[in-house]
Amino acid sequence: MIKIKDIVKKYDGKTVLDNISTEFPEGKTTVIVGPSGSGKSTLLRSLDLLVHPDSGIISFPNFSLNYADKITSKQSKELRAQTSMVFQNWNLFPNLRVIDNITAAPIHVHKVPKKEAIAQANELLKRVGLEKYADFYPDELSGGMQQRISICRALAVKPKYILLDEPTSALDPELETQVLEMLEELAQQGQSMVMITHNIEFAKLSADKMLFIENGEKIFDGSKDEFFNNPSPRIKEFLDAISLQ
Amino acid sequence: MWDIIISSLPSLLEAMMKYTIPLTIISFFFGLILAIVTALIKFLKPHGNAFVRSIWGILRVIADVYVWAFRSTPLLVQLFIIYFGLPNLQNFIPGFNFEIPAFTAAVIGFSLNTGAYASETIRSALMSVPQDQWDAAYTLGFSTTQTLWYIILPQAARIVLPPLSNEFIGLVKDTSLASTITITEMFQVSQQIAAHNYQPLLMYTEVAALYAILCSILTILQHYLEKRSSRYLKGDEG
Numbered sequence: 001m002i003k004i005k006d007i008v009k010k011y012d013g014k015t016v017l018d019n020i021s022t023e024f025p026e027g028k029t030t031v032i033v034g035p036s037g038s039g040k041s042t043l044l045r046s047l048d049l050l051v052h053p054d055s056g057i058i059s060f061p062n063f064s065l066n067y068a069d070k071i072t073s074k075q076s077k078e079l080r081a082q083t084s085m086v087f088q089n090w091n092l093f094p095n096l097r098v099i100d101n102i103t104a105a106p107i108h109v110h111k112v113p114k115k116e117a118i119a120q121a122n123e124l125l126k127r128v129g130l131e132k133y134a135d136f137y138p139d140e141l142s143g144g145m146q147q148r149i150s151i152c153r154a155l156a157v158k159p160k161y162i163l164l165d166e167p168t169s170a171l172d173p174e175l176e177t178q179v180l181e182m183l184e185e186l187a188q189q190g191q192s193m194v195m196i197t198h199n200i201e202f203a204k205l206s207a208d209k210m211l212f213i214e215n216g217e218k219i220f221d222g223s224k225d226e227f228f229n230n231p232s233p234r235i236k237e238f239l240d241a242i243s244l245q
Numbered sequence: 246m247w248d249i250i251i252s253s254l255p256s257l258l259e260a261m262m263k264y265t266i267p268l269t270i271i272s273f274f275f276g277l278i279l280a281i282v283t284a285l286i287k288f289l290k291p292h293g294n295a296f297v298r299s300i301w302g303i304l305r306v307i308a309d310v311y312v313w314a315f316r317s318t319p320l321l322v323q324l325f326i327i328y329f330g331l332p333n334l335q336n337f338i339p340g341f342n343f344e345i346p347a348f349t350a351a352v353i354g355f356s357l358n359t360g361a362y363a364s365e366t367i368r369s370a371l372m373s374v375p376q377d378q379w380d381a382a383y384t385l386g387f388s389t390t391q392t393l394w395y396i397i398l399p400q401a402a403r404i405v406l407p408p409l410s411n412e413f414i415g416l417v418k419d420t421s422l423a424s425t426i427t428i429t430e431m432f433q434v435s436q437q438i439a440a441h442n443y444q445p446l447l448m449y450t451e452v453a454a455l456y457a458i459l460c461s462i463l464t465i466l467q468h469y470l471e472k473r474s475s476r477y478l479k480g481d482e483g
Contacts, residue, residue, distance in 0.1 A: 085384035
């Protein structure tokens with residue numbers, strides 16, 4: 001389980017995260033929702049140290065970090081061994097073939113023998129039906145394929161948690177379905193995930209826990225059932241607005 | 246006319262092989278190393294302890310001054326200072342010999358000059374690789390050095406290739422300035438022949454044609470390298 005306590009992040013004096021505390025249970029899918037600019041991405045990126053909060057504590061079963069302290073490269077390495085991020089625009093490495101995108105971190109960071117890393121990458125590609133694209137460059141593939149490959153890349157480092165920052169918002173509806181099906185399957189297999197999404201249908205289907213953030217503050221932190229079946233007026237207003245889109 | 250062109254060709258080609266090409270290649274090699282180091286010093290922001298950060302700060306000031314000095318003064322003046330000027334230091338530090346052989350002085354001058362210009366080219370290429378690529382590498386556990394080596398530098402290399410080729414081609418022509426510090430490179434030889442046969446128009450046109458041929462070969466090489474380094478981009482012929 002990842003626990004965060006009193007996370008604060010300010011940009012130029014403006015508070016983006018205001019004393020956020022919560023837990024991300026292992027083997028479950030936590031979905032973060034909220035209006036644009038609410039601080040969702042900052043929160044998610046804090047879990048992977050892509051954003052460095054001003055204060056607060058993040059703890060894993062074996063270690064914890066105080067964001068207010070100077071974080072060493074050893075500590076960030078330790079934290080990042082637990083998590084891996086999937087981005088809105090997938091951010092595959094354009095200079096590397098699909099197979100090399102997936103094997104780069106296992107080989108160079110985790111020192112997995114090349115043969116073994118390639119076999120594991122091919123296995124991941126097979127799972128998502130993209131094994132024949134191993135030698136393609138990312139630019140030769142559709143957005144949906146690239147996003148599924150970026151999820152394979154994140155899985156290849158065997159993280160405890162996959163952090164997904166609006167993984168389908170840059171995709172056409174048809175391509176979005178491909179990615180969502182893959183994520184639903186991962187959720188069913190018990191992969192721990194923390195995901196920002198505007199896709200409420202996905203949240204209804206796969207989320208175990210919902211987090212609603214607005215203006216950097218936590219407005220809701222609870223079960224999916226409570227979020228959808230007994231929403232507060234503000235959450236109801238948000239859900240209505242989303243369903244109109 | 247053809248007699249003059251053909252008879253002068255061996256001497257010009259000899260000077261090209263002996264001075265123009267080696268001067269260009271050696272100077273560009275050292276200039277490029279200097280440029281990469283300077284660009285990285287200016288580009289990276291170390292997050293280490295205070296000592297590392299202060300050392301880095303000093304290196305950055307040195308890099309800034311170096312780039313400023315060599316971009317703000319003419320190459321010809323730089324060559325003169327290195328070759329004719331430095332030996333004067335003997336007056337201030339007796340016992341040391343500051344005389345540098347002409348070829349070495351030319352290599353030092355051209356390398357330092359190329360390094361200053363190319364460092365800014367390389368720095369801008371590094372800056373043009375999106376932050377997203379750093380984030381993607383960091384999230385997978387790559388260190389800054391690994392991210393640079395495996396992800397950023399290969400992408401920056403594609404971007405930097407055309408402007409860097411430009412500088413390489415420029416250097417081929419700049420080596421003609423080595424004639425001013427007693428090196429009998431191709432242009433100097435053409436001057437000597439013209440002084441004998443009184444055919445300056447013919448001789449200087451011939452030497453211009455040889456520079457043009459050399460630069461054309463490099464342009465073809467540049468196109469080939471551009472295609473190779475862009476092979477991962479959709480719609481590219483390579």
